Amino acid sequence: MQHNITKTMPQTTPQVTLFSGENIPLEMHKVRMVQRINLLPVQERLAAMQAAGGNTFLLRNRDVYLDMLTDSGVNAMSEAQYAAMMMADDSYAGSETFYRLQAALQDFFGTEFFLPAHQGRACENILATAFVWPGSTTVMNYHFTTTKAHITRLGGSVVEVVKDEGMQTVSDDPFKGNFDLDKLAATVEAAGADNIAFVRIEAGTNLIGGQPVSLANMRAVSAFCREKGLLLVLDASLLADNLYFIKTREAECANRPLADIVKEMAALADITYFSARKLGCARGGGICTNRKDLYSKMRDLVPLFEGFLTYGGMSVREMEAMAVGIKETLDIHVISQTPQFVEALGSELMQAGVPVVTPFGGLGCHLDASRFVPHIPQEQYPAAALAAAVFIVSGIRGMERGTMSEQRNPDGSEHLAEMELVRLAVPKRVFTLSQMKFAADRVAWLHENAELIGGMEFEDEPPTLRFFLGRLRPIGDWQERLVQKFLEDMPSGL
Numbered sequence: 001m002q003h004n005i006t007k008t009m010p011q012t013t014p015q016v017t018l019f020s021g022e023n024i025p026l027e028m029h030k031v032r033m034v035q036r037i038n039l040l041p042v043q044e045r046l047a048a049m050q051a052a053g054g055n056t057f058l059l060r061n062r063d064v065y066l067d068m069l070t071d072s073g074v075n076a077m078s079e080a081q082y083a084a085m086m087m088a089d090d091s092y093a094g095s096e097t098f099y100r101l102q103a104a105l106q107d108f109f110g111t112e113f114f115l116p117a118h119q120g121r122a123c124e125n126i127l128a129t130a131f132v133w134p135g136s137t138t139v140m141n142y143h144f145t146t147t148k149a150h151i152t153r154l155g156g157s158v159v160e161v162v163k164d165e166g167m168q169t170v171s172d173d174p175f176k177g178n179f180d181l182d183k184l185a186a187t188v189e190a191a192g193a194d195n196i197a198f199v200r201i202e203a204g205t206n207l208i209g210g211q212p213v214s215l216a217n218m219r220a221v222s223a224f225c226r227e228k229g230l231l232l233v234l235d236a237s238l239l240a241d242n243l244y245f246i247k248t249r250e251a252e253c254a255n256r257p258l259a260d261i262v263k264e265m266a267a268l269a270d271i272t273y274f275s276a277r278k279l280g281c282a283r284g285g286g287i288c289t290n291r292k293d294l295y296s297k298m299r300d301l302v303p304l305f306e307g308f309l310t311y312g313g314m315s316v317r318e319m320e321a322m323a324v325g326i327k328e329t330l331d332i333h334v335i336s337q338t339p340q341f342v343e344a345l346g347s348e349l350m351q352a353g354v355p356v357v358t359p360f361g362g363l364g365c366h367l368d369a370s371r372f373v374p375h376i377p378q379e380q381y382p383a384a385a386l387a388a389a390v391f392i393v394s395g396i397r398g399m400e401r402g403t404m405s406e407q408r409n410p411d412g413s414e415h416l417a418e419m420e421l422v423r424l425a426v427p428k429r430v431f432t433l434s435q436m437k438f439a440a441d442r443v444a445w446l447h448e449n450a451e452l453i454g455g456m457e458f459e460d461e462p463p464t465l466r467f468f469l470g471r472l473r474p475i476g477d478w479q480e481r482l483v484q485k486f487l488e489d490m491p492s493g494l
């Protein structure tokens, strides 16, 4: 089966200016299958939030109006992806599906070897098991939750060397995910190159607001690693957004085909891995490399942790969807939709005076809880409190990305996050502009009433990745008072 979407691939973004002068992100797709969703009245949303232990991860989806928790595994798939799923070759070993996916990845990244794994963190488990040792240091622009957990689980430590602007929630720096090259050099010098497990570039830096890394910066990091003999790993999970920003913000790439840019990025690294729950709008993951020695070092871990080498824990249907979705990443209309919707939502929020992370990144719109609820101390999880409040007033499920998402220090003390964010993720091609307007309106109302929001405390705190399953309770009755005020202003309760 051939999917020749790259042949007719447009190279310009679909941002259009209306006759009125307003810019809108025009959808370059139409909706052909829908899912009913519910908008519960505010008292029921309060009950649902409290039943979920104040943690948006523990809500039932039937109680959620807009699921803006994540872009992971919930992006809308294309008709070509669904069609490909029907043609999957089911077999434990040697399925044609594997070879089609391998060929798609060879073509996309320009790398020869491919190891399948069931999702991004499974790739991280394999990478960490193969390359991290107790006492070793892994250097990266910024950590991701699961990446760090796998490295520290094996006795390694993580050092972050993102440029200072990356930590500023308000900025006009187009590439806040960039490495600070001086910090990188100083870290390697201090640790000693022999003690570095690997250097990791995270494209579309997740936890600091989906902020991109420039191609120029990746080149510099790569040159440094080659000079010092360090292994360089690219986390390409959020590559689609990063690619859009390189294309639109990095002058030298404006006229360069997306396919070329991706190949260069992969060539700069020794290993590229990704979550296909994000990249390729399917579910799964993979590790790609051109180096036989590295492939051999990781290969036997796949049957141990994931499944046989030609499926790696994935369903063949998802692998077919992934092969097509990977190719569709080279369509600017596909990859521009999320960043442009993030910008549309972010601009509405900014106009209403709501503190958001700027410049707008990929992945979602990020509320800055430190400025939204400055009266809540970090020990009372301001971002978690804000995420709970957003759900209560809108039925929108966001994600806490602050202190609750950190792990405690080895001595049990709280590790305060450098940023207290609530992410309103914008999965690809899922929502409409009117839904974004609704989101902006309810969050703006909440901001006007932000002094009503109070803190949270743990009721049940798991020892690892506590943000997933931890349960919190509100300190005091602020949630009831918030509902009361909401009903005064919005008597319908919606």
Ligand SMILES: *Cc1c(COP(=O)(O)O)cnc(C)c1O
Pocket (backbone or CB within 6 Å): 072, 119, 120, 121, 122, 144, 146, 147, 202, 206, 235, 237, 238, 275, 276, 277, 278, 284, 285
């Ligand atoms: C989501 C994500 C991962 C982990 O992928 P999963 O498929 O959720 O396990 C790793 N790195 C980044 C940058 C991510 O966004």
